Amino acid sequence: MRKYIIKRILISILILFLVALVVYILMRCLPTSYIEAIARQKSMQPNSKSFEEWMAQLSATYGMDKGIIPGFFAWLGKALTGQFGDSWYYTIPVLEEFSKVIGISFIMGAITLVLEVVIAIPLGILCATKQYSKTDYVVSVISLVGYSLPTFFFASLLKLVFSVKLEWFDLFGLVGRNYEHLSSWGQFLDKAHHLVLPIVTLVVISFGSLVRYTRTNMLEVLNADYIRTARAKGLNEHKVVYKHAFRNTLIPLVTIISGSLPGLFSGALITETLYSIPGIGYASYHAMIAGDIPFSMFYLCFLAVLTLIGNLLGDILYAVVDPRVRLA
Amino acid sequence: MSKKDVNDKNETQQYSLNDDRRVKVLSPGALVAKRFARNRMAMVGLIVLIFMFLFSFLGGIISPYGEDQLFYRNDMMSKEYASAIVNEEYRYGAFTEDFNSVIQAKMFLAISKKADTFEYNGVQYGLTEEGKEFYSASKNGEMIGIAYKDIFNASAADSQYDMSFRYAALKAYTNGETTFEAEGKTYRVELDEGHIYDGTTEIGYVSRIVVQALMPDVFLSKAFKDQLIEVINDGGEQFVFTDADGVEYEYELTYKAATKTYTILQEKESRVFDTYAQPSAEHWLGTDRNGMDMLTRLMYGGRVSLVIGFIVEIISLVLGVIMGGISGYFGGWVDMLVMRIVDVFYCIPSMPIIIILGAAMDATGVDPTIRMVYLMLILGFLGWPGMARLVRGQILSLREQEYMTATEATGLTVSRRIFKHLVPNVIPQLIVSATMGLGGTIITEATLSFLGLGVKFPFASWGNIINDVNNVYVLQNYWFIWIPAGVLLLATVLAFNLVGDGLRDAFDPRMKR
Numbered sequence: 123m124r125k126y127i128i129k130r131i132l133i134s135i136l137i138l139f140l141v142a143l144v145v146y147i148l149m150r151c152l153p154t155s156y157i158e159a160i161a162r163q164k165s166m167q168p169n170s171k172s173f174e175e176w177m178a179q180l181s182a183t184y185g186m187d188k189g190i191i192p193g194f195f196a197w198l199g200k201a202l203t204g205q206f207g208d209s210w211y212y213t214i215p216v217l218e219e220f221s222k223v224i225g226i227s228f229i230m231g232a233i234t235l236v237l238e239v240v241i242a243i244p245l246g247i248l249c250a251t252k253q254y255s256k257t258d259y260v261v262s263v264i265s266l267v268g269y270s271l272p273t274f275f276f277a278s279l280l281k282l283v284f285s286v287k288l289e290w291f292d293l294f295g296l297v298g299r300n301y302e303h304l305s306s307w308g309q310f311l312d313k314a315h316h317l318v319l320p321i322v323t324l325v326v327i328s329f330g331s332l333v334r335y336t337r338t339n340m341l342e343v344l345n346a347d348y349i350r351t352a353r354a355k356g357l358n359e360h361k362v363v364y365k366h367a368f369r370n371t372l373i374p375l376v377t378i379i380s381g382s383l384p385g386l387f388s389g390a391l392i393t394e395t396l397y398s399i400p401g402i403g404y405a406s407y408h409a410m411i412a413g414d415i416p417f418s419m420f421y422l423c424f425l426a427v428l429t430l431i432g433n434l435l436g437d438i439l440y441a442v443v444d445p446r447v448r449l450a
Numbered sequence: 451m452s453k454k455d456v457n458d459k460n461e462t463q464q465y466s467l468n469d470d471r472r473v474k475v476l477s478p479g480a481l482v483a484k485r486f487a488r489n490r491m492a493m494v495g496l497i498v499l500i501f502m503f504l505f506s507f508l509g510g511i512i513s514p515y516g517e518d519q520l521f522y523r524n525d526m527m528s529k530e531y532a533s534a535i536v537n538e539e540y541r542y543g544a545f546t547e548d549f550n551s552v553i554q555a556k557m558f559l560a561i562s563k564k565a566d567t568f569e570y571n572g573v574q575y576g577l578t579e580e581g582k583e584f585y586s587a588s589k590n591g592e593m594i595g596i597a598y599k600d601i602f603n604a605s606a607a608d609s610q611y612d613m614s615f616r617y618a619a620l621k622a623y624t625n626g627e628t629t630f631e632a633e634g635k636t637y638r639v640e641l642d643e644g645h646i647y648d649g650t651t652e653i654g655y656v657s658r659i660v661v662q663a664l665m666p667d668v669f670l671s672k673a674f675k676d677q678l679i680e681v682i683n684d685g686g687e688q689f690v691f692t693d694a695d696g697v698e699y700e701y702e703l704t705y706k707a708a709t710k711t712y713t714i715l716q717e718k719e720s721r722v723f724d725t726y727a728q729p730s731a732e733h734w735l736g737t738d739r740n741g742m743d744m745l746t747r748l749m750y751g752g753r754v755s756l757v758i759g760f761i762v763e764i765i766s767l768v769l770g771v772i773m774g775g776i777s778g779y780f781g782g783w784v785d786m787l788v789m790r791i792v793d794v795f796y797c798i799p800s801m802p803i804i805i806i807l808g809a810a811m812d813a814t815g816v817d818p819t820i821r822m823v824y825l826m827l828i829l830g831f832l833g834w835p836g837m838a839r840l841v842r843g844q845i846l847s848l849r850e851q852e853y854m855t856a857t858e859a860t861g862l863t864v865s866r867r868i869f870k871h872l873v874p875n876v877i878p879q880l881i882v883s884a885t886m887g888l889g890g891t892i893i894t895e896a897t898l899s900f901l902g903l904g905v906k907f908p909f910a911s912w913g914n915i916i917n918d919v920n921n922v923y924v925l926q927n928y929w930f931i932w933i934p935a936g937v938l939l940l941a942t943v944l945a946f947n948l949v950g951d952g953l954r955d956a957f958d959p960r961m962k963r
Contacts, residue, residue, distance in 0.1 A: 133790075140794045148803065152810045263491070266951075270943040272893050274900045275936035278919045286926050293922060391801055392897060410805045413813065418806055425799040 127438060134430040141426040142201075146194045149415055179208070201423070211414035212405075219405060219417065220424075224387060226296065227394070227401030230317060231386035234324040239379065242329040246336025247371070250344060251363055261333065269330030277323050277396040284319060291319050294398040320397045324390055336375060343370045373444045381436030384428040482878075485956035492952020498945035502938070506752030515743040517750040518908040521733070522741065523724040530664045531701065531716035532674075534682060537658045538710065540583075540597040543613050549587065549595030557587050557597055581624025586617070593617075600624060600644070603661075603675065604654045611654070619646055623656045643679075664713075682712060726928050736930045739918055740907075748935060751910035755942070758826055758905070759892045763884050765830025770837020771880070775868050777838065778845030788838070795835040801894070804828055808903030818906040825904055829891060840883055844876040878957035885950035889943040896939055912939045 161176035171179070188196060200207075206216040245265070249258045285293045292298060296316050297309075304312055343349065344367050352366045353359075389403030398404065402421070409417035441447045465472045476484065486492055510517070540561070542554045553570055560568035560577050568575050568587075576588040583599045600623060602616050615632040622630035622639050623646075629638055638647040644656035652672070659682060661675045674691055681689045681703065692698045700717040723741030727733055735744035777788035807828060811821055848854065849872070857867045898904030899913025907914065915935040918924050924931050 133793075137790065137793045137797055140790070141797045144794060144798060145803075148806075152806075259491070266947050267940070267944060270889060270893075270940055270947055272896050272900075272913075272936065272939055272943070274897060274913075274919075275916060275932075275939060278916070278925060278932060278936070282925055282929075286922075391805075392901075395901075406802065407805065410802060411809045413809060418802070422799055422802055425802065426797040429797045429799075 123441065126441075127434075130434055130437065134434060138423075138426055138430060139198075142198065142423050143194055145419060145422045145426075146197060147190060149419060150190050150193070197419075201420075206420045207416040209409060209414055209417040211409045211412040211417060216416050216420045220402065220420070223400055223402045223405040224389075226399060227389035227403060228386055230321060230324070230390065230394075230399065230401060231388075233317070233321050234328070235379070235382070235386060237321070237325045238329045238332055241325065242332035243336050243375065245329075246333045247340055247363070247368065249333065249337040250340030253341060262337075265330035265333040267330070268326045268328075269334075271327050273323065273327055273392045274396055276327060277319070277393065280319050280323060292316060296399050316397075317399070320390070320393050320399055323393050323396075332378075335378065336371065339374045340367060340371045343367045346370070373440070376443050377436050377440040380439045381432045383435060384431040388425050388428050482953075482956045486952050489952040489955060491948050492955075495945040495948025495952065498941050499949060502752060502942050502945065503756065505938075506749055506756055509749035510746070510753060513743070513746045513749055515746040517746065517910060518740075518742060519746070520741050521724040521727070521737055521743065522721045523727070524719045525722045526717050527720050527722075528702065528715040528717055530713055531668070532661055532663050532670055532678070532714040534659050534661045534678060534712040534714065536682075536710055537599055537601060537660050540585075540599060541601065542595055542597050543616060544595045545613055546592075546594045548589060553587065554595070554597070557585070557595070561585055561597065580617075580621050584620055584624040596620070598624075600656050600658050601660060602646075602654055602656050603672075619654075619656060643676075678714065726924075726931070729930050735934055736928070738915070738931060739921075739924075744915075744930060744934070747910040747915060748912070748938060751912045751915055751935065752938060752942075754822075754905055754909055754911045755892050755895060755913070755939070758822070758829075758895050758911075759888045761826045762829040762833060762891045762895075763888050765826065766833035766837050766887070767880065767884055769831070769834035771841055771873060771876075773834065774838035774841025775845060775873055778842035779849065779864070779868050779872065781846075785842070789842070792835040792838050795832065798832070800829075800832040801897075803832065804894075804898060805901070805903055808898060808901075812903070818909055822905055822909065825895070825898070829894060833887065833891070836887075837880070837883065840879060841873075841876050844879055845872050848872055848875050878953075882950050882954040882957065885946055885953060889946035889950070892939070892943055892946070912936075 158177065162173050165171060165173040165176050204217065208214065209216045209219050212219045242265075245261050249261050252258050281293055284290045296313055298312050298316070301309060301312055344363075349362060349367055352362045357366075387402070389401045389406070391403035391407055393399075394401045394403035395407045406417060406421040408414075409421070540558060542549070542557075553575070556568045556570050557575070557577060566577055568577060573589065575594075576591070578586050578588065580586050580596070585597045586593050587595050587597070596613075596617055598620050600620060602611070602619050604611060618630045618632040619637065619639070622628075622637075623641070623644055626641060627639065628641065629636055631637070635648065637653070638649075639645070639656075640647070645652050646654050646656065655672075655676070657679055659679050661670055661678055663670050671694065674693070677689060677691055678701075687703050688701065689703075690698055690700050702715045702717065704713045704715065705711070706713065724737050725739050725741045727737040727741075729736045729744075733743050733745065735748065738744050738747060773788050773792070777785045777792075804825075807824075811824065816824070845868075854867070854871065857871050862871075895904055896911065896913030896916070899911040900917050902914070902917060905911035905914055912935045916932045916939075918928075919932040
């Protein structure tokens with residue numbers, strides 16, 4: 123087991139290295155005129171450094187003056203010591219901006235995940251136990267619709283109904299206009315109020331796949347021999363489903379959910395942007411649109427790390443929760 | 451039981467028991483089709499998809515309008531046309547060059563003091579009241595200038611009247627005389643409205659109301675000014691004037707008390723883009739922000755979305771099958787290498803990469819057509835690792851089956867074994883995965899276009915049609931701009947998912963119902 127984990131970690135590091143290389147090459151392949159244009163544009167801003175200084179800083183941070191491979195190693199060396207440079211768009215160190223925005227993204231992600239699990243898993247089990255019933259059809263269609271909904275369209279619909287027609291929520295932003303004058307409890311409520319629509323959006327578009335996943339796995343378990351044995355023993359249906367079948371369904375579920383845990387930090391690029399929630403997704407969207415290379419590089423590598431940790435966690439926990447699985 | 455079934459039964463009874471014709475033989479494909487047709491949700495999805503294809507590909511041909519055909523409407527627009535001011539200040543007219551602004555100021559002071567003379571630089575000037583609020587200044591008995599409030603306006607644009615004519619006309623008017631002489635001619639004054647006639651032709655009029663054109667290149671005809679002054683005197687607010695060409699315009703007067711000015715607005719019809727027109731018989735779903743027919747845009751948008759979806763899926767299918775096939779068949783270090791490449795691609799976050807590339811293409815101003823090609827290539831290239839994993843997994847299990855040993859034993863070439871015997875057995879899973887993937891690709895493309903980073907104007911795409919909803923006013927007021935596109939998008943993606951689901955169940959006999 124330990125050997126397997128070490129092997130996987132080493133492979134992950136190798137993959138991460140390659141991902142960083144690919145992303146770096148991609149960034150280098152962007153037209154240089156574009157980078158220069160951005161440096162020029164940046165230098166036009168009041169109280170900014172001169173164009174030459176921006177270009178020099180860029181060259182120093184990214185080894186733009188060197189070839190692609192030496193430049194990559196120069197960047198890697200700095201990144202390993204935690205120096206990701208200054209963000210062009212936010213004009214503060216990348217890590218500082220990151221620490222400012224990551225909190226809200228994590229909170230949003232965590233609430234969404236909890237709601238998703240609480241809603242989707244019972245629905246999935248319900249569908250599996252009543253396969254081909256009306257309930258099954260209705261839930262299946264609803265979850266497929268949620269799964270097929272384009273985020274931006276659903277968010278626009280929610281805004282039309284709840285913000286424009288009913289005026290329950292603001293259209294954009296994390297805080298209301300009178301945020302500064304509220305008590306700390308009021309500020310908390312204000313933020314929570316502004317997070318309702320984004321979280322609803324996220325839950326609706328993501329719960330469908332979990333419902334279907336639960337349903338498929340539950341069906342598989344319900345067709346297993348030991349369930350027939352349990353029924354043959356004369357156990358009541360409730361006990362069969364929730365004691366025997368559900369526990370076995372938990373194995374893949376725990377795996378997939380634990381695999382998605384690191385994803386809590388990755389933020390919701392589209393949803394945050396649509397609702398102007400200042401999380402990591404929103405911050406990096408604007409950084410990427412503005413051609414903020416330092417921030418984009420950091421964000422891409424960060425996402426790659428999260429994906430790798432997620433895969434690793436999923437695989438390891440799969441072995442931990444299911445004693446039948448042997449890792450080699 | 452239908453009649454046909456009964457007939458079939460009768461026929462089968464005539465064969466002997468071990469006759470093959472007794473058993474209805476269905477090819478595997480027909481079996482799949484049969485199972486698929488029995489799945490009601492999948493059939494609904496298929497019908498929706500057929501509708502979408504007809505809508506997008508035939509619709510564009512049937513629609514009487516073009517993809518980027520612009521529509522216009524005639525709109526009433528108020529333009530500031532002229533202004534009228536009631537003159538309450540003295541204006542000055544000079545006979546000699548001596549009559550400068552300082553003397554004018556002195557003269558004004560003298561008028562307000564009702565003095566007969568005034569002094570400037572030691573010189574004595576005489577002030578004569580020539581008529582009502584009409585004065586003249588003289589030096590050594592010679593007239594050097596006049597101060598007046600009533601103003602003479604010439605009828606024709608090019609006519610010139612000198613100061614002495616104006617003096618004579620104003621003098622007659624302010625004193626209530628009906629005739630005056632100037633330059634040896636006698637003119638007639640109509641005191642009511644201040645018209646001045648040379649014989650029977652009117653050459654101008656005297657009035658306190660000064661009318662000026664506010665738009666360049668406009669000469670206000672006398673008839674217009676007459677009518678305007680009449681309206682102002684009557685306290686009216688609106689009038690209709692027919693100009694020399696016989697065109698009727700409506701005019702509206704607004705009075706600003708602070709400046710004592712009347713502003714005359716001309717209501718003029720102008721041709722503007724027919725933007726955000728409500729749905730009508732002509733435009734079933736109205737028009738968009740550029741004045742293009744919404745329904746036609748939706749048809750062409752569907753074409754773009756579907757074509758992009760298919761091409762992207764084909765690119766990733768081809769790449770995925772080749773890489774996954776090689777990896778799964780050879781195993782060993784080849785497998786290791788390919789799978790690490792797949793891992794790397796799997797880790798690269800595709801959405802941010804596409805956003806960055808989109809922003810870079812924005813900055814470098816790539817042509818919209820080429821941009822669409824790039825978009826397809828990028829999406830396809832980022833999508834193949836999933837396919838490769840699927841193919842590899844299938845091939846790994848198929849490879850161990852006896853029929854593969856048989857192909858090896860018969861000495862078939864490697865490429866033939868992979869692509870003729872292994873890949874066809876993976877195809878069902880590929881079709882299912884590609885159908886589901888199509889939905890995902892269409893959403894990705896739409897999201898990018900919505901963000902303004904995918905398909906660009908003048909091309910329509912369901913995503914960039916909905917993009918307009920970013921304008922809160924559109925969100926609130928013009929449902930027909932974004933709801934139809936969103937519904938089409940949702941229906942298409944849902945249909946692809948339903949069909950994919952149905953195909954999976956149909957291909958997999960274990961999922962018997």
